[in-house]
Amino acid sequence: MQATSPARAFTTKKQFYAQFKKKSIAHELWLRFLKNKTAVIGLVIFCIIVAVAVAAPWLTSYDNVVIKMNIGDRLQHPSMVHWFGTDELGRDILARIVYGARVSLLIGFSAIFVSLVVGLVLGGAAGYYGGKIDSVIMRAMDVFLSLPDVLLALAIIAAFGNTKVNLTVAIGLAFAPKFSRVVRSAVMGVRDNEYIEAARSIGAVDWRIIARHVLPNCIGPIIVQVTLYVANAILTIAALSFIGLGIQPPTPEWGNMLASGRTYMRDFPHIVMAPGLAIFFTILALNLLGDGLRDTLDPRLKH
Amino acid sequence: MDAQQNTLEIKNLTVEYVVDDEIVHAVTGVNITIPAGKTFGLVGETGAGKTTTALSILNLLPAPAGRIVSGEIAVNGQDVFKLSPKQLLAMRGSQVAMVFQDPMSSLNPIKTVGEQIAEGMKIHRGVSDKEALVQATNMLELVGIPGSRVTEYPHQFSGGMKQRVIIAIALACNPDLLIADEPTTALDVTIQAQVLKLLRELKDNSRMAMLMITHALGIVAEVCDYVGIMYGGRIVECGTLADIFDNLRHPYTRGLFDSLPDIENRRAELKPIPGLIPDPMNLPPGCAFHPRCAYAKPECSRDFPQVRWLSDTHYVSCHLYNETLENML
């Protein structure tokens, strides 16, 4: 307890930090994640799907192959030329699957991003403040939760028109109440810790406490829900497109590919199997990934 | 049965935990003997190995991580490790009963206390439902709770009363050995006094032996006949109450007593033990206490000291006593 500081080897923060490095929490979690085999499989499959979707423009030409009709080549079974065969308009199915991935992933993630933002704000407020604010927000969310996702998205599209943006927002809003619930319970779990009270005692204002102390400690369950809801969103997009209300042909989307291939299913099963399997593997990958993340981030297993 | 037989005999017990490919030496070479009607206090701080020792008695170690490496445990002369699962099950609750620290999580919230007390009786003694209820009522009275409360649920009782209910459940089948793991730590001090008085009365009025695990020397002085001081998985000093309180020898034991505020002399500065409690995954070599010991010598960091018997009842493991039995502290 000297009045002046003792002599120090370094004088800047940077020097100290260089010598005594921070242990990376992320690195440790990554190692733990890797131990979970099914989770790794999920991640690998998902990465392949994403990589394929991103590389689509280099792999094939959109206008010539994906959209352009080629009646002469129609309904061909899988072969060395067309790996997944061709559809009823002669287009290469593999190319369409690849581009379909772009649509599904883009809209799926964007929609969930919308949900996340809304969910963080509403769920965060409800969880942190409790009381009347909590009641009001949660009752409002309950109203939306009582409607099935597809129906809600449908209603919004029917009211505002069928565009990609509207579709994204519609699905985003459909999932927002669910997210609010998740965020709220995560926040309530963290709120009663003494370090939150400590933050107040040292003079932090509410927004800072929520942003710096509460939310960083809630990330676990939220990330898990993100992956699982993206899967749901993709399924919802496919369902909407299947009934004709989502992505319209000729834009390829797995759901509308299923719809148009229905009539030919019996003799040319490859037309529906390809998009069906694409949906299946994407959802599977996201679910395995989500479960793996949940296990990795489970606080009970920590330390 | 031999009348001189000890209720509990633990010989050379060594227990390990395997965690993420690393071995934790939780308990090493522990010996505990408890004759009928006596209480043994196992004293130590966090990570010393007390709870692991207790769980080993009934083979309740968390599998697959916990492994009994060597040693023998005999309850009433029966080798616990040689029992079949069925025999072990029969022993738990009837010959050996356990009371844990947290009364909140030890009681089933959806069963009445009467049902929970009676459960053991029905399993082990084949008593009828009606008879069991009568006996449960008696048990409640025994622990100082009005018998009429036998039909109430755990949430209707306070913390201290819950702990007494747990003691009643433990005693329902007249066990020969009661293992109490920090039974009063979660309780207020005035309630603790009541529970300790109860335990002392039970001890005085029956032949029940008790293994009392605690970190508080004050509680030991209240209830125990014998004391074992544990550190880093080993018993470093062991003896009768008088041996330890009037003639302690191990530097850690000295440190424990010195860390306590003296009621009589409030001005005296506390003499804490410097340093940290060792991590069981990373015990110091030789004697685990040597980094914190004011009397450490070169051999302390190399070899674990042998046991030296200072009297019929009192032994210590410390290099200070290799040559002489004089008190070096």
Added chain:
Amino acid sequence: MGEILLEVKNLKKYFHVAAGTLHAVDDVSFKLEEGRTLGIVGESGCGKTTLGRTILRLIEPTSGELTFHGKNLRKLNTSEMRYMRREMQIIFQDPYSSLNPRKTIAETIEEPILLAGLIPDSDKRFMRVLDLMDTVGLAQRLINTYPHELDGGRRQRVGIARALAMNPKFIVCDEPVSSLDVSIQAQILNLMKTIQRDMGITYLFITHDLSVVNHFSDDIAVMYLGRLVEKAPAEALFQEPLHPYTEALLSAIPVARIHNRPERIMLKGELTSPINPEPVCRFAARCTRCMDICTREEPPLIEARPNHFVACHLHQAMGG
């Protein structure tokens, strides 16, 4: 006699629960001098934890006066109170939940300084963090460790460093050593005493452990079911406890001695409910010396001996 730093008058904190009104803190009054330590003792449900937080307005009082350094705390608005908190800090009980698991200990200790804007320069601020770590006995190499890498004793030291960061005059210590092992408790208590001596800090030391409070406090106040039942200098309290509850409490302390053990005074029954209590002595149901008047009237807190206050019908006022 030093200056009065904190004055608490008729402080009340009531909670509305389904069954009625819970009197957590009921009409508590005391004065605390600068540089001294007041120990608050009591068992579960006595309201000591709520008292500590209410004084800092981390929980808003229901009624009563709080005067700190001459300022009326209850009249301050949120931002004025936040400013005031630089001088009034708190050390929490649980070293595991009182530190943000996602912040390194350097970040945790730095935060109060950052928020108060006391040291704008990043490097100078960092040096102050290192100074604080020195003060509480944490090695420099630990700056970038996370709480889960440290044991309870070290975490508690981080909590103490955080409380000291803004150079407070007053610290509420809420059971600061109860969660720690015995050999570590003594280390932390010695540290806190040294800090008090060097920095002139006033402590409000809340605990249920009587042997610790005797060692650590100048004066001790005993609470029971929200009320202050006795207050006296530590030595006086231990030598001549006036309230029957204090007597029972003192006799219940487990003493680490096998000779000359004190006689135990056993209390009857259990705690009565703090919800909608009757205006009678709340200890009456369990008191071995209960008189008729105790079940009819609530005893006021009076000065029965010089500087020794008690709320009990057994004792008259000085000279009365």
